[in-house]
Amino acid sequence: MSLQLNSVGLKYGADVIIDDVSLTFDRGTMNVLLGPTLAGKTTLMRLMAGLDRPTTGEITVDGKSVVGVPVRKRSVAMVYQQFVNYPSLTAFENIASPLRVAGLGKSEIDSRVSEASRVLRLDPYLQRLPAQLSGGQQQRTAIARALVKRADLVLLDEPLANLDYKLREELREELPRLFAATGTILVYATTEPAEALLLGGTTATLWQGRVTQIGPTPAVYRRPANIFAARVFSDPPLNEMTVTRTGGEATLPDGRRVGADHLLPGLPDGRYQIGFRVEHARLAAPSGNASAFQGKVAVTEISGSESFVHVDLGFATWVSLVLGVHDWEPGLLAEISIDPGRVFVFDEAGALVRAPDNLAARAMSEMV
Template sequence: MTVRADGLALSAGGQAVLHPVTLELQPGLPNVLLGPTGAGKTTLLRLLAGLDRPSAGRLFAEGREVTGQPVRRRSVAMVYQQFINYPTLSVFENIASPLRVAGLKRVEIEGRVKEAARLLRLEPYLARRPLELSGGQQQRTAIARALVKRAALVLMDEPLANLDYKLREELREELPKLFAESGSVFVYATTEPAEALLLGGSVATLSEGRVTQFGQAGEVFRRPADLATARVFSDPPLNEAPARSEGGRLVLASGAVLPAPVAGLPEGDCTIGIRAHQLSLEPLPGAVALPAEVRVAEVTGSESYVHLSVGGLDWVVLAPGVRRPEPGQAVTVWLDPQRCLVFGADGRLAAVAALAEAA
């Protein structure tokens, strides 16, 4: 079972809402759509579901073209951000509802509902009504209803966004197991880079109606194809610095010079991108010292996010331990060229330094 989108695009009123997308979606591991609100995640989900008809491109399920087929005749299930259940039905009946519609035998229905309830740990609550459950249990009920159909394609639109943080963590851990056990193709939209990494499947990053990259999550995180991808896939936000590549060196706008991380970098304008955990407030071998001013520091208990102004640029450094420098204090931030991503003037990735890929 695979789903393939071939140049799928949508435009409205002469304006592109979604630029052509070509993806091959596999079962077993989740396919995550990662991007901020308005990037086109929901648009793509709706096209994949068949709720909207693409203005260009084709959609295949198991090699068979399904473009334009009404959603009711496709094998699709959807889970939304809001917990959508039938309030008057028990959890059992909620999960069973798509099977009743399909006219399955009673024994078959019972078996499938029990199976889904077991996977989602809902067995103790089958007789209750959704509103008597916690948010997490309600959303698990909605997920169970999507699974029980054994639809070829299961679409999830930010399913954990309305849940408490800890519940989210719990479900993030459970979901990959579900994905592996089921034969369906899962597409999962989220705004959170951490979630995309945790679910550990493929990631398609979206920015302004364009899929900027599609690949294995860790791979996309470490080797973003362009600046837009790196921005979408960085939390805290990517630290950036405009620079010039000249004779094997990178010259920052502030005048600071660092050796190019790789040989043969094209000359001209470029942008250096470096993630918060790759910067340091302690000297690193081979790193360049940049003067900075502290804006504010946030302590998480074991680590500190120190927000800096570095030559007029807003940067965040993730430093180990507890640090509370005073706002306005002058500090030195160490930029190791071996931990940088370099993007050319066209925004494409020009170089990944050796250590930028380190975990």
């Protein structure tokens, strides 16, 4: 089965929720929808499931339009961020519910439920009600319900967002494996770049109801096609600055003028947006380095064995990743230097005009 969205749009009154989205999903693939909250991930999934009708465009399955086909006639399963189970039914009955509706025989239901509960390690809890299960067990029950249905399309809407760290890691690894065996189209919505990278497959970045880029997940990460995709695929946020090139000189946001070929080699005059990720913002004590940016430490977040140091530069606050646990007190003077070979350059409209060369080449070879 292949699911296609052709220039799909959705409007509520004057509000454009989904704007001209075209995507293709093939059988047995892992597809990530990556975007911040309100980017339209859930709405897009509702459209794919058939819960909503698009106002414009076409949704087809194997070439045939399915717009207007009611949900119950489609082969869809969905797992939500909230743990959605029938409160008055036991875990067993919850998992069996789509099969009962489908009118399957008792032995078939028993065997499918026991298989799903085995792989999701729910065996000891099958006779409990959802309220008697932990959050992780409740979500595993919901996942099992989606699994037993053997639907052609499985939509996972931030399924791990409400789980604790350990469980997330476990399930994140298991989920793609579980569904890959069924040959379904798996669509996974997330707000987290790290999760998208761990899941692999194909990623579509979403921003304000539009798909900003589609491609193999690592390739989208390494070579975002525009600044919107780069922002969506950066956590902590992308460090950005606007630079104006006039002749051989580039004006930095802090007013300094530097040689343009350093930052914007071979580009015509104009305004450019430069973006780079936290690992490419090198933090140091003030050294008088002429090309570095001076500022004051605003916040230091220590995360495991890494520290994220936020530095207020006056025109923007940049974040720098420092390995190890560091004690950069707020208020300390610091300087951030960037390697021009490591930055993305976008034009004024946001399209990528220059990516780090070596990385770009590698990404291109992967895309082919």
